[in-house]
Amino acid sequence: MQRHRNNKIAKQLWKGRKTRVARVLFVLATGAITFVATQANEPKAKPKYPLGELGKVVRIGEEIVTRTAEHHLSKQYVGNSLNCTSCHLDSGRHMQAGSFLGTAAAYPAWSPREERVITLEDRILNCFMRSQNGIRPPKGSRVSVAIATYITWLSEGSSIQMNSEKPLGPNHTPALDFNGMKPDLERGANLYANRCADCHRKDGMGSDDGPPVWGDQSYNDGAGLSRIPKLASWLKVAMPLDDATLSTQEALDIAAFVNSHKRPKFVLSEHLPDDVKLGEYNGKR
Ligand code: HEC
Ligand code: HEC
Structure with a gap:
């Protein structure tokens, strides 16, 4: 009981x-x-920076990404008036337009273009040569380490999954399915005048409201965006700024029109520094 x-x-x-x-x-x-x-x-709306020196370097990386063309650590390596955030919107926190969220988890990755397995640092430095039309900063330099630190911080919590096909992270701009569509330059010109010229100007040279989209001060013809399908995919999720509503056909027409204009020609040797500057000791002496 x-x-x-x-x-x-x-x-x-x-x-x-x-x-x-x-x-x-x-x-x-x-x-x-x-x-x-x-x-x-959701992108990290209210970021919590790491403590100490690491947090400081994350912030320096964020500043460089936002003000690449004028920041004292990066400006000598930039050959146009663009910043990383001109294409990696919201300093890489945008979910689709050149997102840096989770990016670090994809590296080292195989890069068909370089025919090498490349690190996150390599990927960053390559964007200086092409999208920024500048000179590749030395590996291990403050600018390189700061940007890599910032991007890795934006990737915290993502599980590592190295990419064996392309140097692209899990939130890279989705490729469009063009389904046999053909670009039409004339339609592209009209659309550009109506939807883009207010900010980027009719002559593409840019204004206070938007950077140059062709000419000397824009990306060179070795950059990802110089390829029409890539630019169209990016425009679809990025432009017009804060009103990315283009149809796939419109994005393709505008991309073809924008990339039909002159821009700097990419010759690899002109974008590599002297051999001694290609690598640098990354530590305290
Ligand atoms: C003219 C536009 C443009 C500029 C400026 C630019 N990039 Fe990029 N970048 C791209 C495009 C397009 C890709 C391919 C992204 C995609 O397909 O999602 C890319 C890819 C990358 C990647 C790889 C992303 C991934 O998903 O693995 C990194 C890292 C990167 N860029 C860093 C930078 C840094 C750092 C700067 C500034 C020094 C910069 N980029 C400037 C257009 C640009
Ligand atoms: C309301 C102003 C505005 C409109 C309209 C607009 N953009 Fe942009 N665009 C920007 C800004 C600002 C950036 C840079 C993003 C940043 O710094 O945050 C940009 C960046 C770009 C870039 C990458 C950087 C460069 O200059 O090469 C391209 C390409 C671009 N826009 C093309 C277009 C096209 C094509 C259209 C029309 C479909 C368009 N934009 C409409 C403001 C605008």
């Missing part, structure tokens, strides 16, 4: 504990789901 009562009490206790355990599990699970959903869908 006594035993039975004890059992009953124990059962009740366990029942109470079960609901408590279940409640705790439920709270943990919903918390985890919200956390995962937030991680997957």
Whole structure:
């Protein structure tokens, strides 16, 4: 009898504990789901910087990405008036337009263009030569390390999954399916005049409201965006700024029109520094 009562009490206790355990599990699970959903869908709105020197370098990297053409650590390597964030919108926090979210987790990656396995630092430095029409900064230099630190910080929490096909991260700009569409330059010109020229000017030279899209001060013809399909995919998710509503056909027409204009020619040797500057000791002497 006594035993039975004890059992009953124990059962009740366990029942109470079960609901408590279940409640705790439920709270943990919903918390985890919200956390995962937030991680997957939202850029870091209120970033928490790492402590100490690491946090400082993350911030320097963020500044360089935002003001690449004028920052004292990067400007000598830039050959046009663009900043990384001209294409990697919201300093790489945009979910689709050149997103840096999760990017570090894809490296080292295979790069068909370089025919090498490349690191995140290599990928960053290559954008200086092509998209920024400049000179490749030395590996291990402050500018290179700061940008890599910033991008890696934006990738915290992503599990490493190296890319064996392309040097692209998990949130790279989605490639469009053109389904046999052909670009039409005349339609592109009209669309450009109506949807783009207000900010980038009719002559493409840019204004206070938008950087140059062709000519000496824009990306060179070795840059990703100089390829029409790539530019179209990027425009689809990025432009017009804050109103990215182009149809696939419109994006293709405008991309063909924008890239039909003159821009700097890319010759690799002109963008590599002297051999001694190609690498640098990355540590305290
Ligand atoms: C003219 C536009 C443009 C500029 C300026 C530019 N980039 Fe890029 N960058 C691209 C494009 C386009 C890609 C390919 C991205 C994609 O397909 O999602 C790319 C890719 C990258 C990647 C690889 C992303 C991934 O998903 O793996 C990194 C890293 C990168 N750029 C860094 C930089 C840095 C750092 C700067 C400034 C020094 C810079 N880029 C300037 C256009 C640009
Ligand atoms: C409201 C102004 C505005 C409109 C309209 C606009 N852009 Fe942009 N565009 C910008 C700004 C600003 C940037 C740079 C992003 C940043 O710094 O945050 C940019 C960046 C770009 C870039 C990459 C950097 C460069 O200059 O090469 C291209 C290409 C581009 N826009 C093309 C277009 C096209 C094509 C259209 C029309 C479909 C368009 N934009 C409409 C403001 C605008």
